[in-house]
Amino acid sequence: MRDLNKILSGNLGYPRIGREREWKKAIEAFWSGKIDEEELHGRLGEIRRNHLKLQQAQGIDLIPVGDFSYYDQVLDTAVMFGLVPERFEYSGGPVPLTTYYAIARGSKTAAASEMTKWFNTNYHYIVPELEGREPELTANVPLSYYREAKAELGIEGKPVLLGLYTFLKLSKGASNRLQEWVHKLLPLYVQVLRELQQEGAAWVQVDEPALVTSVSDEDVKLVQEIYETISREVPGLSILLQSYFDAVERYEQIVALPVKGIGLDFVHGKEGNLQALRQFGFPSDKTLAAGVVDGRNIWRTDLSETGQLLNEILALTSSSADLIIQPSCSLLHVPVSAKAETGLPTVLHKALAFAEEKLEEVSALCQAAKTGSTPALFAMNSDALKLLSADPSRSRKQVQDAVLTISRQPSERSSEFVRRRLKQQAKWNLPLLPTTTIGSFPQTAEVRAARQKWRKGEWSAERYDEFIRAEIQKWITIQEEIGLDVLVHGEFERTDMVEFFGEKLPGFAFTRGGWVQSYGTRCVKPPLIYGDVEFDQPMTVKETAFAQSLSSKPVKGMLTGPVTILNWSFVRSDVSRETVAYQIALALRQEVEALEKAGITMIQVDEPALREGFPLKPKDRDRYLDWAVKAFKISISTVQETTQVHTHMCYCEFHDMLGSIQALDADVISIETSRSHGELIQSFEEHTYPLGIGLGVYDIHSPRVPSEEEMVSMIRRALQVLDPELFWINPDCGLKTRGQEETVAALKNMVGAAERSRQAL
Numbered sequence: 001m002r003d004l005n006k007i008l009s010g011n012l013g014y015p016r017i018g019r020e021r022e023w024k025k026a027i028e029a030f031w032s033g034k035i036d037e038e039e040l041h042g043r044l045g046e047i048r049r050n051h052l053k054l055q056q057a058q059g060i061d062l063i064p065v066g067d068f069s070y071y072d073q074v075l076d077t078a079v080m081f082g083l084v085p086e087r088f089e090y091s092g093g094p095v096p097l098t099t100y101y102a103i104a105r106g107s108k109t110a111a112a113s114e115m116t117k118w119f120n121t122n123y124h125y126i127v128p129e130l131e132g133r134e135p136e137l138t139a140n141v142p143l144s145y146y147r148e149a150k151a152e153l154g155i156e157g158k159p160v161l162l163g164l165y166t167f168l169k170l171s172k173g174a175s176n177r178l179q180e181w182v183h184k185l186l187p188l189y190v191q192v193l194r195e196l197q198q199e200g201a202a203w204v205q206v207d208e209p210a211l212v213t214s215v216s217d218e219d220v221k222l223v224q225e226i227y228e229t230i231s232r233e234v235p236g237l238s239i240l241l242q243s244y245f246d247a248v249e250r251y252e253q254i255v256a257l258p259v260k261g262i263g264l265d266f267v268h269g270k271e272g273n274l275q276a277l278r279q280f281g282f283p284s285d286k287t288l289a290a291g292v293v294d295g296r297n298i299w300r301t302d303l304s305e306t307g308q309l310l311n312e313i314l315a316l317t318s319s320s321a322d323l324i325i326q327p328s329c330s331l332l333h334v335p336v337s338a339k340a341e342t343g344l345p346t347v348l349h350k351a352l353a354f355a356e357e358k359l360e361e362v363s364a365l366c367q368a369a370k371t372g373s374t375p376a377l378f379a380m381n382s383d384a385l386k387l388l389s390a391d392p393s394r395s396r397k398q399v400q401d402a403v404l405t406i407s408r409q410p411s412e413r414s415s416e417f418v419r420r421r422l423k424q425q426a427k428w429n430l431p432l433l434p435t436t437t438i439g440s441f442p443q444t445a446e447v448r449a450a451r452q453k454w455r456k457g458e459w460s461a462e463r464y465d466e467f468i469r470a471e472i473q474k475w476i477t478i479q480e481e482i483g484l485d486v487l488v489h490g491e492f493e494r495t496d497m498v499e500f501f502g503e504k505l506p507g508f509a510f511t512r513g514g515w516v517q518s519y520g521t522r523c524v525k526p527p528l529i530y531g532d533v534e535f536d537q538p539m540t541v542k543e544t545a546f547a548q549s550l551s552s553k554p555v556k557g558m559l560t561g562p563v564t565i566l567n568w569s570f571v572r573s574d575v576s577r578e579t580v581a582y583q584i585a586l587a588l589r590q591e592v593e594a595l596e597k598a599g600i601t602m603i604q605v606d607e608p609a610l611r612e613g614f615p616l617k618p619k620d621r622d623r624y625l626d627w628a629v630k631a632f633k634i635s636i637s638t639v640q641e642t643t644q645v646h647t648h649m650c651y652c653e654f655h656d657m658l659g660s661i662q663a664l665d666a667d668v669i670s671i672e673t674s675r676s677h678g679e680l681i682q683s684f685e686e687h688t689y690p691l692g693i694g695l696g697v698y699d700i701h702s703p704r705v706p707s708e709e710e711m712v713s714m715i716r717r718a719l720q721v722l723d724p725e726l727f728w729i730n731p732d733c734g735l736k737t738r739g740q741e742e743t744v745a746a747l748k749n750m751v752g753a754a755e756r757s758r759q760a761l
């Protein structure tokens with residue numbers, strides 16, 4: 001018989017932003033000088049302790065401490081070990097808060113550290129830089145949070161620490177010196193853990209999500225060395241080695257590590273982890289922490305189903321060991337509380353579970369596992385999910401049938417690129433190295449104010465439309481004066497490239513406060529895709545056709561692609577992501593057709609987030625790219641051969657997906673490059689790209705106006721590897737965050753650079 005006291009509930013991390021984004025507001029007030037450092041510590045401390053109390057009230061046994069951050073948990077780890085890049089002034093000891101924020105955001109004299117995606121989430125961390133300085137322990141951060149929880153709230157917290165292996169895998173400058181860095185940092189980890197043990201910490205959660213990506217033989221040895229050393233140096237400390245976001249690679253070796261507990265993700269790594277558990281069992285002297293409540297999505301859990309999964313897990317693990325029931329990963333990736341979402345249709349509101357609700361689910365599952373009874377939440381969730389699945393929005397027969405048909409057919413255009421190209425050339429008669437932009441022009445304070453007035457009802461729809469038309473007119477004139485070859489309407493009517501379409505497509509909903517941290521204090525509010533997505537009425541035709549009526553030059557229609565819309569939303573989980581992508585693609589196809597009918601025959605379908613959905617495991621990637629590419633193609637495959645399809649992608653790792661980019665079969669792609677020009681050029685040395693392509697010739701993230709010469713030399717380098725007949729000249733990305741003056745100046749230089757480059761051909 002299992003000792004029921006050995007079943008515990010746990011959490012891995014709590015969203016730090018607060019219900020009303022108090023965290024963001026406090027930090028930004030500090031940055032702008034409105035509050036001082038002491039006040040910032042005060043406010044953040046209050047938020048932090050509140051969150052601990054909330055978790056306690058929800059009956060969570062193992063409450064994480066030290067998951068809190070003033071910006072980012074990876075940066076915290078780097079700073080804890082004194083890994084401050086040399087360009088920042090710092091001479092050892094505790095790292096001042098101003099230095100901490102300078103690393104994250106840059107200072108007058110030093111550029112910020114890079115930021116990049118945290119595994120396959122939309123959270124971005126600050127990339128640690130390992131060159132130069134020798135590490136030292138500047139402060140035992142988890143220890144101070146552990147003490148705080150204990151002394152002030154009487155909470156016996158579970159300190160959280162980013163594991164050494166993952167930390168190094170995410171750092172810059174460690175890749176071929178992993179061993180050396182393990183030796184440098186391991187003694188400091190040991191010290192942190194020893195101090196935690198001396199203070200009385202029972203469990204310590206060590207996050208090693210890198211264990212779900214590919215782990216080489218050599219890396220396995222390193223991981224073994226790390227945890228063997230820790231177990232030797234800090235004997236008796238209960239380490240919970242935590243993985244998430246997918247199934248662990250090397251299950252047998254991982255579960256054999258000398259740690260007390262292993263945390264596995266049974267939501268996003270369910271198949272792999274469960275299979276390994278069935279096949280290899282689980283060591284009887286270890287605790288399994290089972291992540292069974294989805295920490296990445298916002299739907300209520302089917303608790304009966306999850307209860308069955310837990311029963312199987314219980315049966316597969318030793319009855320003498322602890323079992324911890326917990327979310328699949330930190331709740332950082334979901335919004336805080338669904339309680340306030342009363343503006344949504346009831347059926348939707350009731351089916352939502354944000355962080356607070358997810359912890360209620362964890363508690364209920366724990367209680368059920370202990371007592372065999374089913375708490376009321378089981379029935380509530382089941383009713384809510386049943387109602388949602390019976391909602392008419394989920395039985396739009398026409399789309400469902402269309403998706404079934406389309407998923408079985410190829411989605412090719414009616415003719416091949418070489419042929420389309422000749423026809424398009426004859427139609428458009430563009431110069432060599434044509435110039436264009438990516439879509440948006442500056443969203444000035446006036447543009448935003450106008451939208452607010454219209455949303456609040458202070459302005460009528462007519463008045464707002466008129467305002468938008470005036471902006472479009474102004475920028476068509478500016479673009480003609482600058483001498484661009486292909487124009488855009490400027491996207492003034494759009495706040496966000498996904499929200500704009502989501503608001504117009506049935507199947508989407510928008511929360512009031514469903515914010516999640518994207519990076520630093522920047523939060524995003526992803527739309528919810530809850531029903532079948534269907535085209536309702538034209539979304540972009542009015543503005544685009546108006547813009548085209550003002551100029552004899554082509555004006556590109558601008559759409560956000562299906563994969564980007566999908567990857568930047570919270571998606572229903574009753575059907576596959578592939579199906580949802582095809583539904584969106586079909587809706588966009590109708591928009592494309594409407595544009596074409598209105599005479600817009602250059603159409604750009606942006607896919608900046610194509611890579612965001614990239615699976616962590618290489619073996620899953622082809623499958624994802626297959627359907628992602630297909631979704632894009634569905635959206636544009638019915639156009640005339642003379643209609644020119646453009647697409648755009650922001651910066652990402654391109655080298656391993658150039659084949660898929662080519663497979664999109666877009667007539668022209670524009671790619672952001674300034675952050676990695678050399679790398680990208682190199683990729684094109686190895687891969688001949690046979691379609692139209694524009695590599696961004698200037699960085700739009702900075703207000704600096706690049707000179708003609710700079711851009712000429714960028715173009716020259718690109719033309720060493722790309723065909724001038726196929727090359728386009730454009731900035732890196734949309735210009736919506738820039739001011740008018742700098743935009744006009746930069747584009748003038750860009751057009752000048754194009755002219756000079758043409759002459760040099």
Ligand code: GLN
Pocket residue numbers: 438439440491497558606608648649650733734735736
């Ligand atoms: N067309 C969009 C714009 O210019 C593209 C934005 C993006 O790539 N993120 O704003």
Ligand code: ZN
Pocket residue numbers: 438608648649650651672732733734
């Ligand atoms: Zn972009």
